[in-house]
Amino acid sequence: MSELMDQLRLEGHVRIYAAGERPAPVEHALRMLQRDLETVLGAQPEIVTTLGEAQMVIRLAEEADHCPQRPEAYGYRSSQDGDNVQLHIIGYDELGIVYGILEFTRRYLGIQPFWYWMDQSIERRNKIVIPCENYDSSEAKVRYRGWFVNDEVCLIGWKEPYPPTREVWEPVFEALLRCGGNMVIPGTDLPKDGIHYTLAAEMGLWVTHHHAEPLGAEMFLRAFPGRMASYQQEPELFEQLWQEAINEQKGRKVLWVLSFRGQGDAPFWMNDPSFDTSEKRGAMISKVIRRQYEMIGSAVPDPVCCVALYGEISELYKGGYIDLPEDVIKIWADNGYGKMVSRRHNNLNYRVNALPAADDGGKHGVYYHVTFHDLQASNHLTLYPGPAGLLKQEIEHAFAARAHEYLLVNSGNIRQHVYSLDIMRELWLNGEINAELHLDLFVSSYYSSHHDELAALYRSYAEAAIPYGPNEDDLAGDEYYHHPARQIIGHWLQGKAGTPDSRLIWAVGDVPFAEQVKGFEERLAPGIRKWTEWLARCNEVLAKLEPGDQRRAIDQLRFHGELHLSGCEGFYWLSRAYGEFAAQRYPQAFVFASESLWSYRRGLAALRESEHGKWERFYQADWLTNIESTVHNVDTLRRFIRMFGDSPDFFLWYKAYLMPETEKYIYLENTHRNPLSDDELAERLKQHFTTNKECDSR
Template identity: 65%
Template structure:
């Protein structure tokens, strides 16, 4: 096909198909430089998009599509056929990828689009789409602060959500939780449905209902005390959604995504807790059944609910999909609650019948050691093993993937795409293909950086999944500073026992210093390899390596180094070496600030301001916390005139005892003083 391509859409253009047509039109423009012509007569079209007939031989299961080719002399015609809207969407996007070369994450990876003058379909074979391994597969766009802060509008506008949902559809996804507790007035729910995606719900927002305390401010959020108020919210949610494609999540957690008994101590036994959860779930089940034809139900066995179910304390309706969750670090065991880490297996037993699925994380936010701004720290082989084991245990009805803000996690999202479609994968083949799709040059060296990323990660515990993400350098650091400046150093920070075990505060500092040293050593080597490669690259490839490899590496490198200098600052202060402690705290702050500047470098072009709402890892907050610490330390020995350390360490001996104070009263800034003191102390070694 050359020149202007002609497309013939179906007579009835449903909104999901219209969106896919718009994508195909844009893709053809990118590749050929001209928009296709839309025609009504199939005979005059080179690409025909239509609902199938019996003669096409297209499978009739939901979402199936087929490609059929006709040839009349030199004229070739491609038919994309399916029996439902999503089938046509997937067929259109399959052609976009296989014929035009537009890969699933083209937008998020800034894929270079190869310009062509001809699209050749001569000799193409008929194609029938395989059945996906997982029936319901999609993303939870969770902790999406980068998407929220990227543009001025709140909640995020259509221009933010369109590339999210497009990428999900290109990955063969069919369901989504579009954001976390966003205002219902936003476009996200409407647009997701408009593009053909099933909607489902956060386990903390059962049925997609409004949060109780938002609707009834000041009331006690107790189902025991006011069941009618909860049920009123559930009924409103059912009425609003009953005509849409919904995967109804039945659940009962407390407000703010925590166990409900934290606010109601009368539920003080597993039996009482399980009975209440079972009662609520059955009530939600019956309410939906009364209003919705052929509903699809799910129960999120997340956190404490999984533990109660495993213990036999929760009774569930037989026809719900039971959703098992990993621990946030990719391991199919129960998640850590504060310092409690039971690691109970989170997969169904062999005798547990019915339908099962999983909720899986390649990004997480837990105020401890999770990854949010950086790539998942586990290996591709680890993720493959965990997900394939879940499939073997019968969890193939549903896979909800916590995808975060998309851009930082593309490699792992693409691995899960392969798994939910095919059920298995070869990690080496996948990496070779992934790098080949998005990078033009030095592909083996780039692949090696993806492969060795895991090896550079800090192991903070004995398990294979105990690998530190970017939050490890920030939430614990801010806790350590707060505990120190609150004057509580005679006792351990009990909020950090999950990492250090039962030790003193000084030993906690030593533990984190050791992890910081290990991370700084390994990440510095990895970043050096990355920077050596960057020296060989230019143009788009260089920018992609900066954005997707160098940036996470630098966040790890600067974070681990910032952590170790923070801990050394405490050791010096404990020995009353306050000037040295001030220098170490300054070095810590400078390290963290380098990580912040690395984020700014990734905010180019369309990505301007993408990281400005870094409110979760919050590197800027860590910088401010360490700055507060060094100001505190300067007050220990340089106050009240903030000239004492200059006089003691830096002033020439010939001047110390004869200078006139009225001519030497302009104290150095914290940065100037720290820099000069650092040089002084280094000379003394």
């Protein structure tokens, strides 16, 4: 190689030549390349029509390139025409070209996979120097790898149009492609006329399906309202929906999910109780899956099919009640909390191993949650509460058990789960991860300084999480502070406090209701201390950061800690309020309920404060954790408590505790009956009780 070919210097208007026909995925990637070059160099690139005048060439690989002969492979080659040095980005196929382009922008322009979701500060440069060296991509550990954009309510509420438009979905799919992903379930039960499936295919992704929507078909009861959702009674109608789904998608890259669950993601026998044994249930699921498999095979050449062994289907398969076609990919699922065991069903938690047995042949894959929604203790708005080591342990163990053909990660709304998703990126590409080295690289990729201190915050985040049970994955996410709290309020106000709340047995046992509430209080108290200490360390680091890094750290670290601390305190004070109420100390219960309300309001304020710039409205559709609903519930509770002793004039507690002694006997009601607001009364009662040691603050 001559000296001239040692380096390629790009500056100003970069000239790009894209050879041959440009399919839609390549067009999308070219637009990303042009945008990234303009962002870094400050000048818009030019797409040229003559090969000789180009500095960058985008094309399919030729035989002479010796590019790896496998799907999605890519490489870099250099050539020289006179003084003009060219970089060739080559791909074995169209997705290989896409990956080659996006890796170029990461490697040489510094555009990180989650640049959009992390609000990365991208450095402007006068020139880019690229070594003229041949490079070939390595093969990913996992053949089919991607995201299930589930619990996507933030994406729904973020922009006004529904279903979400290109503006919402393009950054999602771009980030997935930048992570080396090639597969997606874009949302759950969104209208079929939305852009999500079309755009995913347009950008080069394989599309797959929710296990509750086999083959991507319309829900039976939505298509045929009022009919019995029973395959036994209505096989023609079910098969009509499946055939319509096959016809609509057969020209795309589809991973066909074969499954049979009931309406609304429940076991099908909930709609058809005649299936009352494991034998009957397994036989019906096997029959339906075989029929779906036959229908796809008759319409699609060499289809890729998979079966989600999720929930009851996993249990039936493990029990030997389900028979599957040999060449389908069997997908094993974690429990929603990152552990490869069966998930908890209400109060039942058998924790059966959810990986293939040594003698279970064929291909296997994994469906894995870094975010979850279960109305119990899952993380939805906040980062996965477990340590990176747990993610590493479970995924590497799954790979060792041969479950590496497929990895679908429940990615939620992307923004809150970037760190966990980046760990999964490393795992599905390389098959293993050095968690400490990865954390150092992650922090240095998105922050400009104080890397060690920021890494320590990410690391210690998991150490602050509340363990609510005996297992290593029993760590509280944000829903722990809200769903059980609202259940307690409902049980209390409905006059059911004389009996346990069966919905809380999973967390605090089948004990009297007062003991259930006390059980939460005892778990929450140390959580307040740990999250307070973590936030204090976080604030110390934030104070040292430049404005861009500080904003990023607030959104990606402090925001999560604030939701934990405010939720933890809110639930703690709610529990204390019940104790005081049960002891008929109603003013004290009113104060504690107010403390609860003020804490939960802080969490709601954190959501609003995080909706800055392009993130305006991002949490408007927080319908799952639903912090605003908790605020309303606790406010209702506080008003209820004030009825006990301060009603009907809502002046009695003021008179009893706050009015000067000399005034109590001479005041005139027509000038002293303006009731204090709930907040003002609570603040003043709190001060009175604290001063007089009538209201223990912890």
